[in-house]
Amino acid sequence: MPVDIEKLKQIAREAGNIILQATLTAEQIRSKSSQKDYVTKYDVEVQNFLELRLRELWPEGHFLGEEQLEYEFVPDGFIVDPIDGTANFVFGIPHYCISIAVTEGGKIVQAVVFNPVADEMYWAELGRGSYLNNERIQNPDLAFEETFFGIGGSPYDPASIEPTVNLIATILKRADIRRLGSAALDLCYVANGRQGAYFEFYVKPWDIAAGLLIAREAGVTVTTMEGKEPPLDRSLSILAAGPKIYAEMKEILEF
Ligand code: LIP
Numbered sequence: 001m002p003v004d005i006e007k008l009k010q011i012a013r014e015a016g017n018i019i020l021q022a023t024l025t026a027e028q029i030r031s032k033s034s035q036k037d038y039v040t041k042y043d044v045e046v047q048n049f050l051e052l053r054l055r056e057l058w059p060e061g062h063f064l065g066e067e068q069l070e071y072e073f074v075p076d077g078f079i080v081d082p083i084d085g086t087a088n089f090v091f092g093i094p095h096y097c098i099s100i101a102v103t104e105g106g107k108i109v110q111a112v113v114f115n116p117v118a119d120e121m122y123w124a125e126l127g128r129g130s131y132l133n134n135e136r137i138q139n140p141d142l143a144f145e146e147t148f149f150g151i152g153g154s155p156y157d158p159a160s161i162e163p164t165v166n167l168i169a170t171i172l173k174r175a176d177i178r179r180l181g182s183a184a185l186d187l188c189y190v191a192n193g194r195q196g197a198y199f200e201f202y203v204k205p206w207d208i209a210a211g212l213l214i215a216r217e218a219g220v221t222v223t224t225m226e227g228k229e230p231p232l233d234r235s236l237s238i239l240a241a242g243p244k245i246y247a248e249m250k251e252i253l254e255f
Helices: 005-020 041-057 086-090 158-172 183-191 205-216 243-253
Strands: 029-031 038-040 062-065 077-084 097-104 107-115 120-125 130-132 135-137 148-151 176-178 197-203 221-223 236-241
Touching (some): 005 041, 005 107, 038 041, 038 086, 041 062, 041 097, 077 086, 097 205, 107 183, 120 183, 130 205, 148 183, 158 176, 158 197, 183 197, 183 236, 205 221, 205 236
Parallel strands (some): 148 176, 148 197
Antiparallel strands (some): 029 038, 077 097, 107 120, 197 236
């Protein structure tokens, strides 16, 4: 069952307050799959807080969070990234968020992405549009040359390095790029036109689940880099763009 979106936003805001009061010390940071894949005590603390509060909203709902050890498909429940943009958080770059997606029958039906530093609450419900705080948002469908291109790249996925570099070289011939470090916020920034598109060859379901719905409800096409429906039970690639840029990316990526 979908939950009360206002309560979902309030829980995200409370989680944001935990992060804003954080005093991070070196011994509270460790790496996961590689040196740059950080997890801090606050990732775990916020995830535990979110699991507790979200289960109050929907006790029977599944819960999949980044700091769990295994992927699992969540047909009915929550897909959560407690701090998306952890490396930014670790190094004091004020660009990270709490990302919460709600699924029902295997589909994402509600989404909240909250950046506590900017006090920006992105949210959406399936079929009912996307919002930034209280304002409806819509991708402006700009052309390549009129906008920025958000990118991502994971040093802990060596296979994606060469394709990422090659695609960046192609894009830079026509558009500037931004590497902001949070997939969830990258998708939200395509939703409200702060950037025209975003791609990354290697992300996790919790990085993109909420941003995917927010982007789609704002008129953005979101698929894998092969044009397929993004899976929610394994690592994946992601491509998000307004219609004009997406059509050109189909030709560039030949799918
Ligand atoms: C991050 C993603 C980002 C990716 C980073 C990292 P995290 O998620 O949101 O798009 O480029 O490498 O995976 O680890 O901060 O939750």
